[in-house]
Amino acid sequence: MLPTAHRPSSPRPSSSRIAATLIVRNEERCLARCLDSVAPFVDRMVVLDTGSTDGTVAIAKAAGAEVHHLAWPDDFAEARNHVLACADADWNLMLDADEWISAGGEDLRRWCSGPPRLGAVCIENSVDGSAHPTRSWLPRLLPRGAYYEGRVHEQVISSLPRANTPIHVGHDGYLSAQKARKIDRNYRLLERELAAQPDNPYLLFQLGMEAQARRDLPTACDYLERALATAPRDAGWRHPLVTSAMTLMTYMGRRDEALALADAEFPHWPQSPDYFYVLGDILFDRALADPAQAIGHWLPLAQVAWERCLAIGERPDLDGSVAGRGSYLAQQSLDIVRSQLATLAA
Known part of the structure; x- marks a missing residue:
């Protein structure tokens, strides 16, 4: 105090x-x-x-x-x-x-x-x-x-x-030019705080983001998963926590876990273009890993996710939102998946 x-x-x-x-x-x-x-x-x-x-x-x-x-x-x-x-x-x-x-x-x-x-x-x-x-x-x-x-x-x-x-x-x-001199300091201070509050979900979230910036992705994933377990549903920072964890799991090849997290969070983000944009990325990644079901399952689902982004539009009021996910970035991804579907169907 x-x-x-x-x-x-x-x-x-x-x-x-x-x-x-x-x-x-x-x-x-x-x-x-x-x-x-x-x-x-x-x-x-x-x-x-x-x-x-x-x-x-x-x-x-x-x-x-x-x-x-x-x-x-x-x-x-x-x-x-x-x-x-x-x-x-x-x-x-x-x-x-x-x-x-x-x-x-x-x-x-x-x-x-x-x-x-x-x-x-x-x-x-x-x-x-x-x-x-x-x-x-x-x-x-x-x-x-x-x-x-x-x-x-x-x-x-x-x-x-x-x-x-x-x-x-x-x-x-x-x-990166500015972040380099701060990253070790912040990580050290967060670790000291976490030692005193080992179950604090906000500290776990911030440590996960700092570990990701240090390119220690396994540690980042661990911290974010621990944060998700107890983060309050109404915390303003839960939105970037969820989208960051989904993105990181996909990047690390943990496709099933990323999709399971997306399914669990689906009811809570009906008006988040960021959630649906990352969901589209997960589904597109699944299509690349499972070409047998790409055209009949994964790619159409990715298309629906990115169409949902455009239907929602930009949401700059959401903490952790990324400019473009409710507009031109979603449109670019949608153009790619439609092209893939047209090519595979030909």
Whole structure:
């Protein structure tokens, strides 16, 4: 539990001052981009430096941010709570240096004029080798009194309801050039958290995703399967957990398990183009492995799955969704399977 002295203060009447809050270390590559994108929409920018040895601090000051310092505590929640206390604002837009506001900033003040709630912003994550970002909805617009728990992949603690905001944020921290220096750190911190909470499904999910990024696919699969066993049905991150596990099992040749998982999850994702897109991939993979039943069974089922994607359309509101799975990516896959069926039938 966070010590009371380090928690942001309780809500109080005020004129709704908005602060952008960041924790940084050696971010001269991208910090100016982040601060320039948010400066027009907030009253203050508050940066907590945790030991930079490059030009980060000078860049932050030149952009108009106030800079505070804290020795890195090896705990993201502690650092985020510290910068929230430094800001002491009515609303805090929590950003990372490798992020930037790409849309919706002009609606920030209007949204903050409403009742206190946790504001989820759409993080659009650039991915190596793909022009299609993955989308995560994370509570980043926090009213006074909300705080964080968790050494890494920290989560917001508040009894307030959560609502999506119009704000979209670009993120390039998952590209390999940026990810390399963070991946071992995050994995180590997650392992420490899991040692204290060995059955926490969220930690298991995050470890699975980190193991996949390290290309340790058997370990990733194990963590994701353990997470699936106890993940709450209503957890916002269950959607990327399911689609990631289905994809990874298929990639590893575990076709029967991937299909069994897809069958079990079928009733729960009737309006997810991502689920049906990955299901189509599983069925197409089965067709390649079982050509005797390809034309009469597997390929027609894959066609139905990808047609369902187009019927649903894009769902950017779903956590972990991938742009295009409800439109052009599904159409491309559908064109391929229709061509295969026409060729095999000729």
